[in-house]
Amino acid sequence: MPSKLLAAMLACLMCLGSSAYAQTPSNQTRGGETTVAKKVSPDKASPLLLQADDLVYDHRNNRVVARGNVEIYYDENILLADEVIYDKSANTLTAIGNVRLKEADGSVVNAERLTLSSNFRDGFIRSMKALTQDDSRIAASNAYRKDGKTVYENGVVTSCKPCEANPDRAPIWRIKATRVIQDKQDQNIYFEDTRFELFGVPIAWLPYFYVPDPSVKQRSGVLAPQYRHDTSTGYALTVPYYYAISPNYDLTLSPTFTTKAGYLMQADWRQRLWNGAYEVKLAGVYNDNANDFVGQRYWRGSVETKGEFELNKFWKFGWNAILESDDTFRRFYHIDSIYSTERVSSVYLTGMGERNYFNMSVSRYGNLGGQPYDYSTGDYLSNTGASWAYPSIDYNYVHDKPVFGGELKFDANVVALSSDERRTYTNNVVNPYFDRTDRIVTSAEWRRTLTDDLGQRFTPFVFGRGDIYSVSSFKDVSGDAGDSDTFTRQMVGGGLDYRYPFVAHTDTASHVIEPVGQIITRTNVSNNDRMPNVDSQSLVFDDTLLFDINKFSGYDRIETGTRANVGVQYTMQTYNGVSVRAVGGESFQVAGKNSYDPATGLYNTRSDYVVGGYVDYLNMFRFVTQFRLDESDFTVARQDYSAQVKLGIFEGALSYVAVAAQPLLGFDTAREEVAGFGAVKLTDEWTVFGDARYNLELSQFVRNSVGVQYADECFIYSVTYQRTFVEYSDLKPDTSVMVRIGIKGFGQQTTPSSIGDLSPEAASFR
Known part of the structure; x- marks a missing residue:
């Protein structure tokens, strides 16, 4: 009124x-x-x-x-x-x-x-x-306002829209009360003699309760509960409670009661300050039925915190860290994904200007492969442990004025890295064996693009790099152990990138065919084989790396000698929204020493062939394929296909990956896997979905799930059945059922969950 x-x-x-x-x-x-x-x-x-x-x-x-x-x-x-x-x-x-x-x-x-x-x-x-302004609906036989309060007699409250075909049909949920009192002074709505109805059927009665007024943006109260059942924890019910302590900070307590794995309590503290925000999450559990756990762990827990603050318009400071009692706690209780394999915690300082970037961080890298346990002796076994970078500094600068008509940029990387990769355990006593690597890497590059009257593009470039390494108890690139020492490494190189695009237009599309050729030469590199290899152990040679000056993923390994990269790119853009791009080519070691391993496809004088294809149609259909063919007999060394479709009521994706054995990279057998997900919107409210990941080499599933969701403007309900096949420590192959229920106005968001929130495989395609 x-x-x-x-x-x-x-x-x-x-x-x-x-x-x-x-x-x-x-x-x-x-x-x-x-x-x-x-x-x-x-x-x-x-x-x-x-x-x-x-x-x-x-x-x-x-x-x-x-x-x-x-x-x-x-x-x-x-x-x-x-x-x-x-x-x-x-x-x-x-x-x-x-x-x-x-x-x-x-x-x-x-x-x-x-x-x-x-x-x-x-x-x-x-x-x-x-x-009301939040789309809630209130009906009453009579309503009156007195002393600042509005009273609804024989009131009915719901946030569900009436059915268009049958407006008299009962909504999914509604509350009927003899009196509904809205007090805007204390911002509450009170219900007296209340009946809760689901599809018109009474399911509960309360003599009195109240909820916050729709104008309230923050109010303490119970949030939507969650229910799940799995093999490891049994039946589990989580009932979160939200404490609105202040407009700029709050606390959420989430007790979880399980029938087989004790009682879990989670606390989430959030606070926003004038220049940023931070969050602290605590989780702890007591399980008196812990005989199956490694080390008889009755008490387990973790602390997770993150935050970011703007110091000024150029600089920001933040952190993201997790401290946990053991490697499997957060995965066992579904706080993290059961497929998490590593843990990274860091504190960072970042500065960004128009032409430069600076980042300094102190980080801890943990392997969630964990510490294998010998049940016969009661000892932990040797395994990869944690690594520390204290600090890691990256700096990038692009000169603001042309130098000889081209662009000059400068990069630097500084790292002090310590790792205890060769840990041993005797009678549960840790015997650490630390590796230590300190390095300073600096590089500069100049390049300029010239285009002649025929449209040919010539890009000459020169570059230089200088490294200083101080190492102890390390393994070099061949895997041999080395003594403590200090090395330097220098390299100067240059090259030319040549491209000649041919453009054609038809009535339906435009076409561009662009041959590409590169020649890159470098001086001899001293001490290259003596360097430790920490950050360059992964190399997937495909079309995205074909024209890179250095195809290694990190700083520890660099490309040497003289190398030529040749290929062709084709692009088609139709006028009805179809986009096609194809890339193919190979790389040649022309002179000097080849620094690549046999498993990479770059070891021989002629590299394997790499091909990539990309198709997109108005973001409704996407297809990507990347494969590598042996240069001698065209056998497939690696192939990767993925397709995504979003058309009408259907959304789905499918991927296939096959990789030959790579013993030097630790993969003694071939790997072949297929994964996908699908969702069908049966009506505006009902969606069925499912996903799966299957290892073709082992002939077994990695995971699979199927579920159904109902979601409208006032009510969300989903049931997901999932099977996982991870087996490590107390993580066992598991079958679970998760139920999510949300009612708008009672601790639930108004937007339905997306397929990415419900399906792990769908999230992986995002």
Whole structure:
């Protein structure tokens, strides 16, 4: 009941009443009444606009009456009615017939009759229906306002839209109460003698409860619970409680009760400050049935924290760290994905300008492959441990002015790395054997692109690099152990990139064919074979690396000698939205020493052939293929295919990867895997989905799941059945069922969960 609109209307009607005699000669006086036909906003300077078929001033009863299609506009508020009466003697305002009141915040009230009195603080509405700004719906036989409170008699509340085909059908959920009291002073809505109904069927009764008013942005209360059942933890129920301590910080407690794995408590503290925000998550569990756990761990837990703060418009400081009692705790209790394989914690300082970038971080890298346990001896076995970078510094700078007509850039990397990769355990006593690598890497590159009259593009470039390494107890690139020492490594090189695009246009598409050739030469590199290899152990040679100057992934290994890269690129863009791109070529070691391993496809004088194909149609269909062919007999060394479709009611993706054995990289057998997901929207509300990942070499699933979700504007419900096949420590092959229920207005978001939230494989394609 917006007093602001009605008070303004009152002032206008009083003005009209006092000036009615002075309107126009067409005024008619009958029986003490003055009628003004079709008058609109007599005071044009007033912010209120009143429009009606007739405006009557009743001198005898001291009333002002607006009749017929009454419309009143004031400050984005609108009142529509068949008739509006202001009784000056009783100081009441009454709207009668097809009353519709729309407030500036979007709330809408429909009623048969509305009466406001006592300086517009109190009022009465008969047979009302209201739509609030958050799309909640309230209906009542009568409603009245008194002392700042609005009372709905025989009230019905829901956030579900009525069915268009059958408006009288019961919504998915609704609350019926003898009285519903909205108190805007304490921002609560109170329910008395309440019945909860699901699809029109009563399921619960409460004598009294309350929820926050829709205008409340933050309020303590119970959030939507979650239920799951799996082989490891049994039945599990999580009931989160949210504490709204302050507008800029809050706390969420999430107790989880399991039937087979104890009681888990999680606490999530969030705080926003003037220049950033941080978050601290605590998780702990006590399980008195821990005999199956490694080391008899009754108490287990973790601390997770992250934050980021802007120091000024160029610099920011942040962190992201996890400390945990053991490697499997967070995966066993589904805090993290069961497929997590590593843990990275870091503190960082980052600066970014228009042409330079700086990042300094201190990081810890942990292997969640963990510490294998020998049940016969009670000892942990040797395994990869943690590594520390303290610090790691990266700096990139691009000169702001041309140098000899080209671009000059400078890069630097500084790392102090310590790792205990060769840990041993005897009688549960740790015997660490640390590796230590400190390095400084600096490089500079200049390049300039020239285009002649024929459209040929020539890009000459020169580059140089200088490294300093200080190492101890390390393994060099061949895997042999080395003693503590300090090395330097220098290299200067240059090259030319040549491209000649041919462009053609047809009635339906444009085509570009671009031959590409590169020649890169370098000076001899000293000490290259003595360097430790920490960050360059992974190399996947495909079309994306074909024209890179250095194809290694990190700093520790560099390309040597003289190498030529040749290939061709083809691009087609049709006028109806189809985009096609294809790349193919190979690389040649022309002179000097080849620094690549046999398993990479770059070991021979002629490299393997690499081909890539990319197709896109209006983001509704995407297809990517990348494969590598042996240069001698064209056998497939690696192939990778993926397709994504989003068409009408269907969304899905499928991928296939096959990789030959790579013993030097630790893969003694071939790997072949297929994965995919699919979702079908049966109706606007119902979606079925499923995903799977299958290892073709081992003939077994890695994981699979299937589920169904119902989601509309007021209710979300999903059931997911999932099987996993991880086996390590206390992580066993598992079967689980997860149920998610959310009701809008009761601790639940209003947006339905996406397929990426429900399917692990769908998330991996994002």
